[in-house]
Amino acid sequence: MNNNTNNPSNSNTPSTASGTVASFSPGLEGVVACKTRLSHVDGAGGKLVLAGHNAITLAENNTIEEVWFLLHEGRLPNAAELHAFRNRIESLGQMPADEINLVKKLRGAEPLSAFRTALSAIANKRGYKPWLGRPAKEAIDEIMALCALAPAIVEVLHTGRRPRLKKDDAGYAERYLWGVTGKKPSKDDVRAVETYLILTMDHGLNASTFASRVAASTGADVGAAITSGIGTLSGPLHGGAPGPVLDMLDSIASPDQADAWVRAQLAGGTRLMGFGHRIYRTDDPRSMCLKRVAERQNGPRIELAKVTEQTCLNVLAEKQCQRAAAEGKAVRALRVNVEFWTAVVLEHVGIPRQLFSSTFCASRIIGWGEHIAEQIQDNKLFRPLSIYTGEMPAE
Ligand SMILES: CC(C)(COP(=O)(O)OP(=O)(O)OC[C@H]1O[C@@H](n2cnc3c(N)ncnc32)[C@H](O)[C@@H]1OP(=O)(O)O)[C@@H](O)C(=O)NCCC(=O)NCCS
Structure with missing residues:
Protein backbone atom coordinates (compact mmCIF):
# COMPACT_ATOMS: atom_id res chain seq x y z
CA MET A 1 0.00 0.00 0.00
CA ASN A 2 1.40 3.35 -0.98
CA ASN A 3 1.10 5.65 2.01
CA ASN A 4 1.75 8.99 0.46
CA THR A 5 -1.79 10.31 0.00
CA ASN A 6 -1.13 13.65 1.69
CA ASN A 7 2.22 14.47 0.16
CA PRO A 8 1.74 16.92 -2.72
CA SER A 9 5.22 16.25 -4.05
CA ASN A 10 4.43 12.65 -5.01
CA SER A 11 3.72 11.90 -8.65
CA ASN A 12 0.44 10.14 -7.85
CA THR A 13 -0.94 13.29 -6.21
CA PRO A 14 -3.80 14.59 -8.38
CA SER A 15 -3.48 17.87 -10.16
CA THR A 16 -5.86 19.83 -12.33
CA ALA A 17 -5.45 20.39 -16.07
CA SER A 18 -3.65 23.64 -15.30
CA GLY A 19 -1.21 21.79 -13.05
CA THR A 20 -2.55 23.08 -9.73
CA VAL A 21 -2.23 20.47 -6.96
CA ALA A 22 -5.69 19.52 -5.79
CA SER A 23 -6.69 19.25 -2.13
CA PHE A 24 -8.51 16.26 -0.67
CA SER A 25 -11.66 16.52 1.45
CA PRO A 26 -13.18 13.16 2.41
CA GLY A 27 -16.88 13.15 1.63
CA LEU A 28 -16.28 16.49 -0.18
CA GLU A 29 -16.87 18.11 3.22
CA GLY A 30 -16.52 21.87 2.90
CA VAL A 31 -16.17 21.70 -0.89
CA VAL A 32 -18.29 24.04 -3.03
CA ALA A 33 -19.35 22.20 -6.20
CA CYS A 34 -22.00 24.39 -7.81
CA LYS A 35 -23.99 27.61 -7.61
CA THR A 36 -27.73 27.46 -7.12
CA ARG A 37 -30.56 29.96 -6.71
CA LEU A 38 -32.83 27.23 -5.33
CA HIS A 238 -29.79 10.03 3.89
CA GLY A 239 -33.46 9.27 3.21
CA GLY A 240 -33.72 5.86 4.80
CA ALA A 241 -33.63 7.07 8.41
CA PRO A 242 -37.28 7.75 9.42
CA GLY A 243 -38.44 4.12 9.24
CA PRO A 244 -35.68 3.06 11.64
CA VAL A 245 -36.65 5.97 13.93
CA LEU A 246 -40.03 4.29 14.47
CA ASP A 247 -38.25 0.95 14.99
CA MET A 248 -36.24 2.72 17.69
CA LEU A 249 -39.38 4.04 19.39
CA ASP A 250 -40.91 0.55 19.18
CA SER A 251 -37.83 -0.97 20.81
CA ILE A 252 -37.65 1.60 23.59
CA ALA A 253 -41.40 1.17 24.19
CA SER A 254 -41.57 3.22 27.40
CA PRO A 255 -39.82 6.43 28.49
CA ASP A 256 -38.07 4.83 31.47
CA GLN A 257 -36.20 2.45 29.14
CA ALA A 258 -34.87 5.15 26.83
CA ASP A 259 -31.59 5.87 28.61
CA ALA A 260 -30.47 2.23 28.88
CA TRP A 261 -31.51 1.49 25.29
CA VAL A 262 -29.68 4.49 23.83
CA ARG A 263 -26.50 3.76 25.80
CA ALA A 264 -26.54 0.12 24.69
CA GLN A 265 -26.90 1.11 21.04
CA LEU A 266 -24.03 3.58 21.17
CA ALA A 267 -21.85 1.12 23.10
CA GLY A 268 -22.47 -1.36 20.30
CA GLY A 269 -21.34 1.22 17.72
CA THR A 270 -24.81 1.81 16.27
CA ARG A 271 -25.66 5.29 15.09
CA LEU A 272 -28.87 6.85 16.35
CA MET A 273 -31.15 7.46 13.39
CA GLY A 274 -32.56 10.98 13.25
CA PHE A 275 -29.52 12.62 14.86
CA GLY A 276 -26.45 14.37 13.45
CA HIS A 277 -26.04 16.39 10.30
CA ARG A 278 -23.18 17.32 8.01
CA ILE A 279 -24.15 20.99 7.76
CA TYR A 280 -26.24 22.00 10.79
CA ARG A 281 -24.19 22.91 13.85
CA THR A 282 -27.30 24.06 15.66
CA ASP A 283 -30.91 22.87 15.61
CA ASP A 284 -32.20 21.74 12.22
CA PRO A 285 -35.08 24.22 11.65
CA ARG A 286 -37.06 21.56 9.77
CA SER A 287 -36.97 19.31 12.79
CA MET A 288 -38.21 22.04 15.12
CA CYS A 289 -41.06 22.82 12.72
CA LEU A 290 -42.07 19.15 12.49
CA LYS A 291 -41.87 18.82 16.27
CA ARG A 292 -44.47 21.58 16.53
CA VAL A 293 -46.64 19.66 14.06
CA ALA A 294 -46.24 16.48 16.13
CA GLU A 295 -47.15 18.37 19.30
CA ARG A 296 -50.31 19.66 17.65
CA GLN A 297 -51.16 16.13 16.50
CA ASN A 298 -50.64 15.01 20.09
CA GLY A 299 -50.66 11.34 19.09
CA PRO A 300 -49.98 8.34 21.32
CA ARG A 301 -46.21 8.44 20.55
CA ILE A 302 -45.63 12.06 21.51
CA GLU A 303 -44.45 11.63 25.11
CA LEU A 304 -42.19 8.69 24.25
CA ALA A 305 -40.77 10.62 21.28
CA LYS A 306 -40.01 13.69 23.39
CA VAL A 307 -38.27 11.67 26.09
CA THR A 308 -36.35 9.66 23.50
CA GLU A 309 -35.24 12.82 21.68
CA GLN A 310 -33.97 14.39 24.89
CA THR A 311 -32.29 11.20 26.02
CA CYS A 312 -30.49 10.79 22.70
CA LEU A 313 -29.35 14.40 22.81
CA ASN A 314 -28.07 14.04 26.40
CA VAL A 315 -26.20 10.79 25.79
CA LEU A 316 -24.76 11.98 22.46
CA ALA A 317 -23.57 15.21 24.13
CA GLU A 318 -21.92 13.20 26.90
CA LYS A 319 -20.15 10.98 24.35
CA GLN A 320 -19.07 13.90 22.20
CA CYS A 321 -17.63 15.72 25.26
CA GLN A 322 -15.67 12.61 26.31
CA ARG A 323 -14.42 12.20 22.78
CA ALA A 324 -13.39 15.84 22.43
CA ALA A 325 -11.53 15.70 25.74
CA ALA A 326 -9.71 12.49 24.73
CA GLU A 327 -8.72 13.88 21.33
CA GLY A 328 -8.08 17.46 22.50
CA LYS A 329 -10.58 18.78 19.93
CA ALA A 330 -13.55 21.12 20.12
CA VAL A 331 -16.87 19.44 20.95
CA ARG A 332 -18.97 18.74 17.87
CA ALA A 333 -22.58 18.81 18.99
CA LEU A 334 -24.98 16.30 17.46
CA ARG A 335 -28.55 17.58 17.20
CA VAL A 336 -31.82 16.08 16.14
CA ASN A 337 -32.29 16.14 12.36
CA VAL A 338 -35.41 16.28 10.19
CA GLU A 339 -35.92 12.50 10.14
CA PHE A 340 -36.75 12.03 13.83
CA TRP A 341 -39.94 14.12 13.93
CA THR A 342 -40.77 13.15 10.34
CA ALA A 343 -41.31 9.61 11.56
CA VAL A 344 -43.74 10.69 14.28
CA VAL A 345 -45.69 13.04 11.99
CA LEU A 346 -45.98 10.63 9.05
CA GLU A 347 -47.05 7.73 11.25
CA HIS A 348 -49.80 9.87 12.78
CA VAL A 349 -51.33 10.69 9.39
CA GLY A 350 -51.45 7.00 8.50
CA ILE A 351 -48.51 6.61 6.13
C1 LIG B 1 -26.22 12.41 8.94
C2 LIG B 1 -24.79 11.94 9.16
C3 LIG B 1 -24.42 10.93 8.09
C4 LIG B 1 -23.86 13.15 9.02
O1 LIG B 1 -22.60 12.69 9.26
P1 LIG B 1 -21.25 13.53 9.06
O2 LIG B 1 -21.45 14.96 9.25
O3 LIG B 1 -20.64 13.08 7.81
O4 LIG B 1 -20.43 13.06 10.30
P2 LIG B 1 -19.71 11.69 10.48
O5 LIG B 1 -20.48 10.57 9.85
O6 LIG B 1 -18.29 11.87 10.05
O7 LIG B 1 -19.79 11.55 12.03
C5 LIG B 1 -18.92 12.26 12.91
C6 LIG B 1 -18.87 11.50 14.21
O8 LIG B 1 -20.09 11.73 14.91
C7 LIG B 1 -20.71 10.47 15.21
N1 LIG B 1 -22.11 10.52 14.85
C8 LIG B 1 -22.68 11.26 13.87
N2 LIG B 1 -23.99 11.03 13.83
C9 LIG B 1 -24.25 10.12 14.79
C10 LIG B 1 -25.41 9.48 15.21
N3 LIG B 1 -26.59 9.72 14.62
N4 LIG B 1 -25.34 8.60 16.23
C11 LIG B 1 -24.16 8.35 16.81
N5 LIG B 1 -23.01 8.92 16.46
C12 LIG B 1 -23.06 9.80 15.45
C13 LIG B 1 -20.07 9.44 14.30
O9 LIG B 1 -20.01 8.21 14.96
C14 LIG B 1 -18.74 9.99 13.98
O10 LIG B 1 -17.80 9.44 14.81
P3 LIG B 1 -16.73 8.38 14.18
O11 LIG B 1 -15.86 9.24 13.32
O12 LIG B 1 -16.08 7.83 15.38
O13 LIG B 1 -17.53 7.39 13.40
C15 LIG B 1 -24.64 11.31 10.56
O14 LIG B 1 -24.89 12.26 11.55
C16 LIG B 1 -25.53 10.07 10.74
O15 LIG B 1 -25.10 8.97 10.38
N6 LIG B 1 -26.76 10.25 11.30
C17 LIG B 1 -27.68 9.13 11.44
C18 LIG B 1 -28.47 8.92 10.14
C19 LIG B 1 -29.50 10.00 9.91
O16 LIG B 1 -30.20 10.42 10.80
N7 LIG B 1 -29.56 10.42 8.64
C20 LIG B 1 -30.50 11.44 8.20
C21 LIG B 1 -29.78 12.71 7.89
S1 LIG B 1 -30.88 14.05 7.57
Missing part, protein backbone atom coordinates in the same frame (compact mmCIF):
# COMPACT_ATOMS: atom_id res chain seq x y z
CA SER A 39 -31.94 26.80 -1.67
CA HIS A 40 -29.44 27.76 0.99
CA VAL A 41 -28.67 25.87 4.19
CA ASP A 42 -27.23 28.10 6.91
CA GLY A 43 -25.72 25.44 9.16
CA ALA A 44 -24.39 27.84 11.77
CA GLY A 45 -27.55 29.92 12.01
CA GLY A 46 -29.97 26.98 11.70
CA LYS A 47 -31.86 28.47 8.76
CA LEU A 48 -33.12 27.10 5.46
CA VAL A 49 -33.88 29.45 2.58
CA LEU A 50 -35.92 28.36 -0.45
CA ALA A 51 -35.50 30.75 -3.38
CA GLY A 52 -35.36 33.85 -1.21
CA HIS A 53 -37.98 32.78 1.36
CA ASN A 54 -37.73 31.31 4.83
CA ALA A 55 -38.56 27.62 4.34
CA ILE A 56 -40.34 27.37 7.69
CA THR A 57 -42.69 30.24 6.82
CA LEU A 58 -43.42 28.60 3.46
CA ALA A 59 -43.99 25.20 5.07
CA GLU A 60 -46.41 26.63 7.61
CA ASN A 61 -48.39 28.81 5.20
CA ASN A 62 -48.08 27.69 1.60
CA THR A 63 -48.95 24.77 -0.64
CA ILE A 64 -46.60 22.42 -2.48
CA GLU A 65 -47.67 23.90 -5.80
CA GLU A 66 -46.87 27.45 -4.63
CA VAL A 67 -43.40 26.44 -3.46
CA TRP A 68 -42.81 24.31 -6.57
CA PHE A 69 -43.73 27.36 -8.69
CA LEU A 70 -41.38 29.46 -6.54
CA LEU A 71 -38.46 27.11 -7.21
CA HIS A 72 -39.35 26.91 -10.89
CA GLU A 73 -39.91 30.61 -11.57
CA GLY A 74 -37.99 32.28 -8.75
CA ARG A 75 -41.11 33.98 -7.33
CA LEU A 76 -44.42 33.02 -5.76
CA PRO A 77 -47.39 32.76 -8.17
CA ASN A 78 -50.39 35.06 -8.33
CA ALA A 79 -53.85 33.42 -8.16
CA ALA A 80 -54.18 32.87 -11.91
CA GLU A 81 -50.67 31.47 -12.24
CA LEU A 82 -51.26 29.14 -9.31
CA HIS A 83 -54.50 27.90 -10.81
CA ALA A 84 -52.78 27.17 -14.13
CA PHE A 85 -49.77 25.55 -12.43
CA ARG A 86 -51.98 23.31 -10.26
CA ASN A 87 -53.91 22.20 -13.31
CA ARG A 88 -50.71 21.44 -15.16
CA ILE A 89 -49.30 19.33 -12.30
CA GLU A 90 -52.63 17.56 -11.83
CA SER A 91 -52.91 16.76 -15.50
CA LEU A 92 -49.28 15.62 -15.82
CA GLY A 93 -49.86 13.48 -12.73
CA GLN A 94 -52.49 11.30 -14.50
CA MET A 95 -50.82 8.04 -15.44
CA PRO A 96 -51.91 6.38 -18.69
CA ALA A 97 -53.22 2.79 -18.49
CA ASP A 98 -50.16 1.19 -20.11
CA GLU A 99 -47.88 2.89 -17.59
CA ILE A 100 -50.13 1.80 -14.72
CA ASN A 101 -49.72 -1.77 -15.92
CA LEU A 102 -45.96 -1.32 -16.17
CA VAL A 103 -45.80 0.01 -12.60
CA LYS A 104 -48.08 -2.74 -11.25
CA LYS A 105 -45.56 -5.35 -12.35
CA LEU A 106 -43.05 -3.87 -9.89
CA ARG A 107 -45.27 -4.40 -6.85
CA GLY A 108 -43.76 -6.52 -4.12
CA ALA A 109 -40.26 -5.09 -4.36
CA GLU A 110 -38.95 -2.80 -1.61
CA PRO A 111 -41.06 0.37 -2.17
CA LEU A 112 -38.30 2.88 -2.94
CA SER A 113 -36.49 0.43 -5.25
CA ALA A 114 -39.79 -0.17 -7.03
CA PHE A 115 -40.36 3.59 -7.28
CA ARG A 116 -36.89 4.07 -8.78
CA THR A 117 -37.43 1.28 -11.29
CA ALA A 118 -40.92 2.52 -12.18
CA LEU A 119 -39.73 6.04 -12.86
CA SER A 120 -36.85 4.78 -14.95
CA ALA A 121 -39.16 2.47 -16.92
CA ILE A 122 -41.66 5.28 -17.60
CA ALA A 123 -38.91 7.64 -18.81
CA ASN A 124 -37.66 4.90 -21.09
CA LYS A 125 -41.13 4.08 -22.37
CA ARG A 126 -41.76 7.73 -23.14
CA GLY A 127 -38.56 7.73 -25.17
CA TYR A 128 -36.75 10.42 -23.18
CA LYS A 129 -33.38 11.02 -24.79
CA PRO A 130 -30.16 12.61 -23.50
CA TRP A 131 -30.87 16.31 -23.06
CA LEU A 132 -27.58 17.39 -24.64
CA GLY A 133 -28.16 18.73 -28.14
CA ARG A 134 -31.90 19.32 -27.60
CA PRO A 135 -33.70 22.52 -26.59
CA ALA A 136 -33.54 22.87 -22.78
CA LYS A 137 -37.30 23.44 -22.66
CA GLU A 138 -38.00 19.92 -23.92
CA ALA A 139 -35.96 18.38 -21.11
CA ILE A 140 -37.47 20.73 -18.51
CA ASP A 141 -40.98 19.70 -19.61
CA GLU A 142 -39.95 16.06 -19.24
CA ILE A 143 -38.66 16.74 -15.73
CA MET A 144 -41.98 18.33 -14.77
CA ALA A 145 -43.90 15.38 -16.20
CA LEU A 146 -41.87 12.82 -14.25
CA CYS A 147 -42.03 14.76 -10.97
CA ALA A 148 -45.80 15.21 -11.23
CA LEU A 149 -46.20 11.42 -11.48
CA ALA A 150 -44.72 10.73 -8.04
CA PRO A 151 -48.03 10.48 -6.09
CA ALA A 152 -49.55 8.16 -8.71
CA ILE A 153 -46.48 5.91 -8.84
CA VAL A 154 -46.47 5.48 -5.06
CA GLU A 155 -50.25 4.87 -5.04
CA VAL A 156 -50.16 2.21 -7.75
CA LEU A 157 -47.19 0.46 -6.16
CA HIS A 158 -48.85 0.50 -2.74
CA THR A 159 -52.44 -0.35 -3.63
CA GLY A 160 -52.13 -2.20 -6.94
CA ARG A 161 -55.09 -0.14 -8.24
CA ARG A 162 -55.24 2.57 -10.84
CA PRO A 163 -55.17 5.96 -9.09
CA ARG A 164 -58.54 7.57 -8.47
CA LEU A 165 -59.24 10.20 -11.07
CA LYS A 166 -59.37 13.80 -9.94
CA LYS A 167 -59.86 13.16 -6.18
CA ASP A 168 -62.13 16.22 -5.95
CA ASP A 169 -59.97 19.30 -6.13
CA ALA A 170 -57.10 17.74 -4.24
CA GLY A 171 -53.64 19.25 -4.59
CA TYR A 172 -50.38 17.31 -4.70
CA ALA A 173 -50.14 16.71 -0.93
CA GLU A 174 -53.76 15.60 -0.57
CA ARG A 175 -53.57 13.35 -3.63
CA TYR A 176 -50.44 11.75 -2.19
CA LEU A 177 -51.96 11.11 1.23
CA TRP A 178 -55.32 10.02 -0.15
CA GLY A 179 -53.54 7.63 -2.51
CA VAL A 180 -51.49 5.83 0.12
CA THR A 181 -54.10 5.74 2.89
CA GLY A 182 -57.04 4.96 0.58
CA LYS A 183 -59.37 7.46 2.23
CA LYS A 184 -60.05 11.17 2.00
CA PRO A 185 -57.71 12.71 4.57
CA SER A 186 -58.64 15.37 7.12
CA LYS A 187 -57.54 18.96 6.57
CA ASP A 188 -55.13 18.71 9.51
CA ASP A 189 -53.49 15.61 8.10
CA VAL A 190 -53.12 17.19 4.67
CA ARG A 191 -51.58 20.27 6.28
CA ALA A 192 -49.15 18.10 8.26
CA VAL A 193 -48.02 16.25 5.12
CA GLU A 194 -47.87 19.45 3.10
CA THR A 195 -45.64 21.01 5.77
CA TYR A 196 -43.35 17.98 5.68
CA LEU A 197 -43.21 17.88 1.87
CA ILE A 198 -42.33 21.57 1.63
CA LEU A 199 -39.67 21.31 4.34
CA THR A 200 -37.92 18.49 2.51
CA MET A 201 -38.37 19.68 -1.07
CA ASP A 202 -34.88 21.07 -1.42
CA HIS A 203 -31.85 21.29 0.83
CA GLY A 204 -28.73 22.64 -0.82
CA LEU A 205 -26.29 20.21 -2.40
CA ASN A 206 -27.27 17.15 -0.36
CA ALA A 207 -26.03 13.75 -1.56
CA SER A 208 -29.03 12.85 -3.76
CA THR A 209 -29.28 16.32 -5.31
CA PHE A 210 -25.57 16.17 -6.06
CA ALA A 211 -26.01 12.73 -7.64
CA SER A 212 -28.83 14.06 -9.85
CA ARG A 213 -26.73 17.00 -10.94
CA VAL A 214 -23.71 14.79 -11.64
CA ALA A 215 -25.81 12.51 -13.86
CA ALA A 216 -27.40 15.52 -15.58
CA SER A 217 -23.97 17.07 -16.15
CA THR A 218 -23.09 14.19 -18.49
CA GLY A 219 -25.99 15.12 -20.78
CA ALA A 220 -27.94 12.00 -19.71
CA ASP A 221 -31.73 11.87 -20.08
CA VAL A 222 -33.67 13.42 -17.20
CA GLY A 223 -35.08 10.04 -16.15
CA ALA A 224 -31.54 8.80 -15.56
CA ALA A 225 -30.69 11.93 -13.58
CA ILE A 226 -33.75 11.61 -11.31
CA THR A 227 -33.17 7.88 -10.90
CA SER A 228 -29.64 8.64 -9.70
CA GLY A 229 -31.14 10.87 -7.04
CA ILE A 230 -33.57 8.17 -5.89
CA GLY A 231 -30.83 5.57 -5.61
CA THR A 232 -28.73 7.94 -3.55
CA LEU A 233 -31.61 8.94 -1.28
CA SER A 234 -32.29 5.32 -0.36
CA GLY A 235 -29.36 4.92 2.04
CA PRO A 236 -29.93 4.99 5.82
CA LEU A 237 -27.57 7.95 6.20
CA PRO A 352 -47.02 3.14 6.68
CA ARG A 353 -43.38 3.21 7.71
CA GLN A 354 -42.24 1.24 4.68
CA LEU A 355 -43.41 4.24 2.60
CA PHE A 356 -41.51 6.91 4.55
CA SER A 357 -38.59 6.97 2.10
CA SER A 358 -40.98 7.06 -0.88
CA THR A 359 -42.77 9.99 0.78
CA PHE A 360 -39.46 11.80 1.15
CA CYS A 361 -38.81 11.01 -2.50
CA ALA A 362 -42.20 12.45 -3.53
CA SER A 363 -41.02 15.77 -2.16
CA ARG A 364 -37.28 15.82 -2.92
CA ILE A 365 -37.97 14.77 -6.52
CA ILE A 366 -39.21 18.35 -7.06
CA GLY A 367 -35.90 19.72 -5.79
CA TRP A 368 -33.91 17.27 -7.93
CA GLY A 369 -35.96 18.27 -10.95
CA GLU A 370 -35.26 21.96 -10.42
CA HIS A 371 -31.56 21.30 -9.82
CA ILE A 372 -31.35 19.20 -12.98
CA ALA A 373 -33.02 22.04 -14.91
CA GLU A 374 -30.52 24.49 -13.41
CA GLN A 375 -27.64 22.19 -14.37
CA ILE A 376 -28.95 21.85 -17.92
CA GLN A 377 -29.14 25.61 -18.31
CA ASP A 378 -25.53 26.18 -17.21
CA ASN A 379 -23.73 22.90 -17.58
CA LYS A 380 -20.19 21.91 -16.74
CA LEU A 381 -19.39 18.21 -16.49
CA PHE A 382 -18.62 17.14 -12.90
CA ARG A 383 -15.27 15.40 -12.95
CA PRO A 384 -13.38 15.49 -9.63
CA LEU A 385 -10.03 13.85 -9.01
CA SER A 386 -8.95 10.94 -6.91
CA ILE A 387 -5.75 10.12 -5.09
CA TYR A 388 -4.18 6.96 -6.42
CA THR A 389 -3.06 4.78 -3.51
CA GLY A 390 -1.71 1.83 -5.53
CA GLU A 391 1.82 1.16 -6.64
CA MET A 392 3.32 3.10 -9.54
CA PRO A 393 4.79 1.04 -12.40
CA ALA A 394 8.58 0.92 -12.70
CA GLU A 395 9.62 3.46 -15.35
